[in-house]
Amino acid sequence: MEALESLLHGFGVLLTFHNMLLMLVGICLGILVGVLPGLGGPNGVAILLPLTFTMDPTSAIVLLSCIYWGALFGGAITSILFNIPGEAWSVATTFDGYPMAQKGQAAEALTAAFTASFFGSIAAVMLITFLAPWIATFALRFGPPEFFAVYLLTFCTFVGLGKESRHKIVISLALGFLLAAVGMDTVSGELRMTFGSVELLRGFDFLVAVIGLFGISEILLAMEEHLAFKGQEAKIRLSVVWRTWLTLPRYWLTLLRSSAIGCWLGVTPGGAIAASFMGYNLAKRFSRDGANFGKGKIEGVLAPETAAHAAGTAALLPMLALGIPGSGTAAVLLGGLMVWGLQPGPLLFVEQKDFVWGLIASMYLGNIAGLIIVLATVPLFASVLRVPFATIAPMIIVSCAIGAFAVQNAMFDIWLMLGFGVVGYLFKKTGIPLAPMTLALVLGDKAEDAFRQSMIGLDGGLGIFWSNKLVGTITTLALMMLFWPLIGKAIDMVRGSGRGVPAGSESSRA
Amino acid sequence: MLKSFVAKRTALMAACVTACLGATALSPAMAAWQPTKPVEIIVPAGAGGASDQMARMMQAAIQNNKLSPTPIVVTLKGGANGGEGLMDMLGSAGDPYKMVISNSAIYTLPLANKLPFDWRKLTPVSILAFDNFVLWVNAEAPYKTTQDFVEAVKKEPAGAFKLGGTGSKREDHILAATVERIAGVKFSYIPYKSGGEAATQLVGDHIKVNVNNPSENVAVWRAGQVRALCVFDTEPMNYPAKVTADQSWKDIPTCKSQGIDFQWIMLRGVFLPSGVTPDQVAFYQDLLGKLVETPEFKDYLEKQALKPSDLKGPEMVKFLEKDEALYRDLMTQAGFVATN
Numbered sequence: 001m002e003a004l005e006s007l008l009h010g011f012g013v014l015l016t017f018h019n020m021l022l023m024l025v026g027i028c029l030g031i032l033v034g035v036l037p038g039l040g041g042p043n044g045v046a047i048l049l050p051l052t053f054t055m056d057p058t059s060a061i062v063l064l065s066c067i068y069w070g071a072l073f074g075g076a077i078t079s080i081l082f083n084i085p086g087e088a089w090s091v092a093t094t095f096d097g098y099p100m101a102q103k104g105q106a107a108e109a110l111t112a113a114f115t116a117s118f119f120g121s122i123a124a125v126m127l128i129t130f131l132a133p134w135i136a137t138f139a140l141r142f143g144p145p146e147f148f149a150v151y152l153l154t155f156c157t158f159v160g161l162g163k164e165s166r167h168k169i170v171i172s173l174a175l176g177f178l179l180a181a182v183g184m185d186t187v188s189g190e191l192r193m194t195f196g197s198v199e200l201l202r203g204f205d206f207l208v209a210v211i212g213l214f215g216i217s218e219i220l221l222a223m224e225e226h227l228a229f230k231g232q233e234a235k236i237r238l239s240v241v242w243r244t245w246l247t248l249p250r251y252w253l254t255l256l257r258s259s260a261i262g263c264w265l266g267v268t269p270g271g272a273i274a275a276s277f278m279g280y281n282l283a284k285r286f287s288r289d290g291a292n293f294g295k296g297k298i299e300g301v302l303a304p305e306t307a308a309h310a311a312g313t314a315a316l317l318p319m320l321a322l323g324i325p326g327s328g329t330a331a332v333l334l335g336g337l338m339v340w341g342l343q344p345g346p347l348l349f350v351e352q353k354d355f356v357w358g359l360i361a362s363m364y365l366g367n368i369a370g371l372i373i374v375l376a377t378v379p380l381f382a383s384v385l386r387v388p389f390a391t392i393a394p395m396i397i398v399s400c401a402i403g404a405f406a407v408q409n410a411m412f413d414i415w416l417m418l419g420f421g422v423v424g425y426l427f428k429k430t431g432i433p434l435a436p437m438t439l440a441l442v443l444g445d446k447a448e449d450a451f452r453q454s455m456i457g458l459d460g461g462l463g464i465f466w467s468n469k470l471v472g473t474i475t476t477l478a479l480m481m482l483f484w485p486l487i488g489k490a491i492d493m494v495r496g497s498g499r500g501v502p503a504g505s506e507s508s509r510a
Numbered sequence: 511m512l513k514s515f516v517a518k519r520t521a522l523m524a525a526c527v528t529a530c531l532g533a534t535a536l537s538p539a540m541a542a543w544q545p546t547k548p549v550e551i552i553v554p555a556g557a558g559g560a561s562d563q564m565a566r567m568m569q570a571a572i573q574n575n576k577l578s579p580t581p582i583v584v585t586l587k588g589g590a591n592g593g594e595g596l597m598d599m600l601g602s603a604g605d606p607y608k609m610v611i612s613n614s615a616i617y618t619l620p621l622a623n624k625l626p627f628d629w630r631k632l633t634p635v636s637i638l639a640f641d642n643f644v645l646w647v648n649a650e651a652p653y654k655t656t657q658d659f660v661e662a663v664k665k666e667p668a669g670a671f672k673l674g675g676t677g678s679k680r681e682d683h684i685l686a687a688t689v690e691r692i693a694g695v696k697f698s699y700i701p702y703k704s705g706g707e708a709a710t711q712l713v714g715d716h717i718k719v720n721v722n723n724p725s726e727n728v729a730v731w732r733a734g735q736v737r738a739l740c741v742f743d744t745e746p747m748n749y750p751a752k753v754t755a756d757q758s759w760k761d762i763p764t765c766k767s768q769g770i771d772f773q774w775i776m777l778r779g780v781f782l783p784s785g786v787t788p789d790q791v792a793f794y795q796d797l798l799g800k801l802v803e804t805p806e807f808k809d810y811l812e813k814q815a816l817k818p819s820d821l822k823g824p825e826m827v828k829f830l831e832k833d834e835a836l837y838r839d840l841m842t843q844a845g846f847v848a849t850n
Binding site: 042046049050053054139140141142143144183184185186187188189190191194198201202203322323324325328331332334335336338339341343344345346347348408409449453456457458 | 558563583598625701702703733809
């Protein structure tokens with residue numbers, strides 16, 4: 001119960017008027033940067049970092065981490081309303097969130113997304129509160145083979161459980177890997193596929209790709225379809241929030257599963273993006289109504305949001321306990337810690353109790369405050385849909401362009417974003433899914449590095465992926481996921497069930 | 511919008527005033543150049559790394575002590591191991607509002623990757639500090655001294671010991687290759703994305719040894735998870751205050767005294783683009799001169815166990831020439847120089 005005592009101490013540190021005010025300011029700013037595509041958590045935190053140099057560390061981290069929570073909440077808003085993810089980890093939220101909005105259930109989708117975010121986050125904070133030292137030790141067991149196994153699992157889940165045809169998923173993944181390979185190769189120390197171009201030196205930033213692939217392509221499609229130049233009619237009252245909440249308890253298993261996935265991938269640097277996809281795919285797999293995913297099921301909003309928020313929160317733990325940032329925002333916060341005179345690492349929890357427990361307490365309060373604020377804004381955001389699309393579209397494009405520019409302050413990225421927009425449009429037209437490409441772009445070079453690092457040394461060989469229980473389990477699980485359609489077919493055949501035949505004929509393409 | 515317009519106008523006026531004063535050949539002190547818009551520190555590295563931390567510290571120290579009339583902003587350009595930031599500086603000739611914090615990537619990138627970069631095309635301002643390299647092993651390992659360690663490596667088949675470091679064909683890799691040559695051993699070098707990663711991988715026993723900078727390993731050292739065997743310098747680091755329960759930086763013996771006679775330090779220096787005026791260089795040399803006197807900077811040096819430096823102007827150029835020759839020599843011997 002030492003953790004509880006420390007936590008109460010943390011609340012004591014936190015509950016001053018000054019800190020509470022900073023918290024509210026942080027959350028509102030965070031929601032704002034989260035809503036604008038591309039202007040995500042890392043940018044928001046980096047912009048405000050200099051303001052915190054003269055603050056005491058606890059107030060500073062409260063302000064900055066609340067921007068992070070706000071951005072996590074805000075990312076879902078445009079995903080649901082316009083099919084344009086405000087953050088890369090909100091991509092999976094578009095799958096069912098947008099169809100829901102199209103059916104006039106925008107408010108329900110928003111409520112579900114926010115509540116799920118809250119749930120995932122609180123799950124991760126509780127994990128940090130009670131199991132921080134244990135998790136820090138667990139994370140140390142991850143060497144290159146373990147990392148590769150985790151990435152493999154993420155990719156295999158996609159191929160094995162995806163709803164599109166397997167070959168299209170693989171095409172999309174392969175293109176993502178190709179793009180991820182551009183730039184400096186960590187293992188050989190060589191430049192690859194930069195063709196002497198200075199702009200290509202930094203490789204393709206996934207944020208720029210996401211903005212283009214999802215945002216710009218959506219606008220291109222809408223223009224082609226001459227669609228929705230009048231706003232949607234939607235009656236929106238705050239009571240929707242309450243009614244949606246009443247339906248949520250029946251999805252408890254999805255919420256718990258996604259929280260677990262999120263916490264796990266946040267601690268091992270798979271990150272919020274991988275977590276959201278994996279949460280979605282597994283929810284679809286295990287749902288009784290999996291076939292209706294993608295057509296506007298509330299479960300399809302709950303699953304990725306819970307996982308993303310849990311991962312985003314859990315990602316702070318390795319940053320604090322090991323000095324290894326689990327996400328882009330965590331990396332910026334890491335720079336801040338040093339300026340405030342703190343040394344992230346195993347001793348931070350021992351030497352800086354005020355700071356660490358103040359931060360953990362702010363995770364609880366920040367998320368509660370964040371939930372209240374975003375829920376109060378549900379009618380406001382949902383009513384944005386009443387504005388004619390022709391009015392909104394130019395604003396979205398400008399916001400996308402600003403976001404793409406802000407990633408690296410590079411004009412080239414705006415052109416790149418437009419290029420990705422065209423690619424996204426063609427993909428949508430040909431039925432090739434965009435999400436696998438995004439995922440491969442985010443994790444591709446990490447997976448490649450981990451694989452090649454595993455191969456260096458005297459024990460380098462494929463056997464290394466089964467060299468201990470941890471890595472062996474993850475690798476086996478990954479292969480099971482990859483061949484899930486075949487395994488499912490085999491199970492059906494053993495049972496002698498006739499229902500397995502149509503499913504089998506489809507999966508034989510795998 | 512309005513603000514930047516005003517700033518631009520002020521800049522124009524300032525430029526005019528400077529020019530007029532210059533024409534009438536007044537004393538240089540009166541013609542001193544001052545920035546009239548925010549100054550950008552380019553960090554040719556990723557968020558959270560040593561260069562980023564240095565830039566944030568400079569930003570904080572300059573801002574808190576009001577050393578510059580205009581704000582300082584930090585821009586990360588870490589693509590291609592910093593090549594992105596360096597090429598950006600190359601393309602910013604004449605722009606006195608950009609400075610870059612650089613490390614030895616200014617030598618390794620052109621040599622290993624044929625990046626069309628040459629530090630001679632930038633304007634060296636000053637070297638703020640030098641970073642040391644330390645030979646670290648896991649605290650649970652049986653070997654307690656450098657000699658024991660070298661013996662242990664020799665007993666195993668060549669390449670059985672994994673040495674992890676930042677990147678490939680860069681300072682850690684070059685150092686590893688040189689140690690191999692001097693001590694007559696063979697490691698398997700594992701390139702990671704950052705020194706922080708190399709630190710946790712050592713604690714998790716996924717690698718047997720690393721050659722991290724003090725700042726990259728200090729957290730796990732203090733936690734008693736790693737052991738420092740020796741420092742690659744001619745004399746021990748000059749920080750006698752206890753860092754771990756029983757050791758200070760000064761207590762770490764030099765590798766030379768332990769039988770590996772090799773000095774390897776890395777500059778942390780500031781450059782401006784080419785084509786800036788002597789006035790402008792003087793302003794930054796003065797600014798950085800004041801910066802190194804601030805308590806923030808001194809505290810930072812001690813926390814990161816950096817070696818202070820006051821090299822600037824011709825002395826800095828002389829050092830860079832010598833240092834680059836050393837890099838070229840060692841990289842050629844290790845086979846890291848791009849030939850095609």
